[in-house]
Amino acid sequence: MPLEFTVMKESTNSRARLGRLKTTHGVVETPVFMPVGTQATVKTMTPQELEGLQVEIILSNTYHLYLRPGSDVVAEAGGLHQFMNWRHPILTDSGGFQVFSLGPLRTISEEGVQFRSHLDGSKHFISPEKSMEIQMDLGADIIMAFDECAPYPADRSYVQKSKDLTTRWAKRCQAAHTREDQALFGIVQGGVYQDLRRESALELLELDFPGYGIGGLSVGEPKELMYEVLDDLIPVMPREKPRYLMGVGSPDCLVEGVLRGVDMFDCVWPTRLARHGMVITRRGNLPIRNLPYARDFTPIEEGCGCYTCQNFSRAYIRHLIKANEVLGIRLTTIHNIFFLTRLMKEIRQAIAADSLPEFAREFLGAFQGEK
């Protein structure tokens, strides 16, 4: 078995649960947030620093690595773990979301997706089988089925067809996937149409994947709508399999997602935010590049245990970012990842103590989004 998932504890007062995900490259405590290393690197960070931040699993992007350096190069290096020197679990996405995001540069057919590279305009074709081939070359512990992610808003008939195609592609992925050290997850689609979501889930359950992604959310719909979809969908999903809400990573969504029974999350948001000079705090996001911080010699967040807050002031970080110094975005990235790994740890502790709803109320009351 390339993946063992054990539910360690279920909340009595929410759908949250504590889990342990055992993969080929090690164990991950869930609920977990996975930082994104699009191009075989979590931007600005060494693997050693990620370990220091207690990151247990990262995500990397099939589409980007296929184009550059090429999945053949990664395979020749001995796989992605070896190539980037990350000895812990990795999840790769299927490339589907990135390819669909290319818009006019791609055409979808039953067979797969034809597209032009955003790098050099060259023509490529990815099918479910090709996605499996690339992801087997990359060698992540968890890989994702090639799906179609419908946009928001999209009308019901489009989303229905897209969901049906995703199910057919999921079967083809399963047939094409042969590596026994990798776990292949199916992806539930269906947009914001509850019945389509349930249909999608039931169709995929028949295929008995070792875990399930929830795709096509956080694509522009109001957060409340996303929460409603989760409220309705998750009871249909099997208790004994991990549930992965794709592309979601703001602190409020993490808390709300866990309350509804999500086990895994990923998002470029905290690291991208950091590169734009925004840092996450308990009270919301702070635009540290702004003038009010020019002579603020306090840390980003008083009491925070991260390397950045232990050693540097807001004024210094602001200076670095204004001066386009790499150290500036390194320091904000460290803080933001630390914030999220600590938050997930607190969430797991709260589930263990059966106090997640209280924790959530307090956290969400203080956290105001962007300041």
Add this chain to the structure above:
Amino acid sequence: MPLEFTVMKESTNSRARLGRLKTTHGVVETPVFMPVGTQATVKTMTPQELEGLQVEIILSNTYHLYLRPGSDVVAEAGGLHQFMNWRHPILTDSGGFQVFSLGPLRTISEEGVQFRSHLDGSKHFISPEKSMEIQMDLGADIIMAFDECAPYPADRSYVQKSKDLTTRWAKRCQAAHTREDQALFGIVQGGVYQDLRRESALELLELDFPGYGIGGLSVGEPKELMYEVLDDLIPVMPREKPRYLMGVGSPDCLVEGVLRGVDMFDCVWPTRLARHGMVITRRGNLPIRNLPYARDFTPIEEGCGCYTCQNFSRAYIRHLIKANEVLGIRLTTIHNIFFLTRLMKEIRQAIAADSLPEFAREFLGAFQGEK
């Protein structure tokens, strides 16, 4: 005394010497190479990483910090050490070289230099007194007199006037400098005119600075000419004071400079090179961003003990640099700084063993510059 310099050993077969430089923030073993942290950061590096690379002293630039974040902000932070969290010695330059490099944006008079900021075009004036004021605000352990650095080539009468002005400004700097925890170095000028160099040195010796910079070299003249200037000049300089060859840092020049009696060096070259995807090896510089390294899974340099070479392949670093990933230039910077701190350590060991000429012959024989 803000600075104590002790010559520990003199070579019997060259002008090289081992020294110990005791500053307000600690001891530096010489000969030493100082990495440059122009904007209060050695580009891409944390202070912790610099310590790990056994860097003992860094240089920072007065001109840049005066404009951004402003020397008043740095002073309010408690000085540059506190601002950037570097607890070891710092040397600041005077701002002279940067201001003169502005070309048409500046006008020189007896009083000082009027210039426009390269950032926003705003008008500024730096005099010897103003340079001292800024450098006292920054609070480095070693600060430099405000000098005029003549270009190369320049005719004798221009260089003579420029050297005379530098001497008059050195006196004004000495009169204006009052911080007792800082050592102020004079700067020898005189271009490539040996007699002007000697005149400059003798004029400054009368002022009895605790150390002397050698400025205006490595500004475009052939290396052989620089070596000739050093051969002639250094015997005039006092044995008991540190000699600092400004703006020089390629491995061959470091070796040749030490052989001629230089104790201190600085240069942006190794870190700038790293950001352009060039790495230093024993056999010369390697353009690691080039295609031949795409499937080269060996380290930058076999046997190198740096974090980069211990953990990553040329193929991975090439990928990162091609993909504009910050980690790429972090890894090349780590390697290049490690290379130079190790080289300086080997040089010091060779002086101690009285075998520097042999070491130099072997090193320079293998090192071919750019490949």
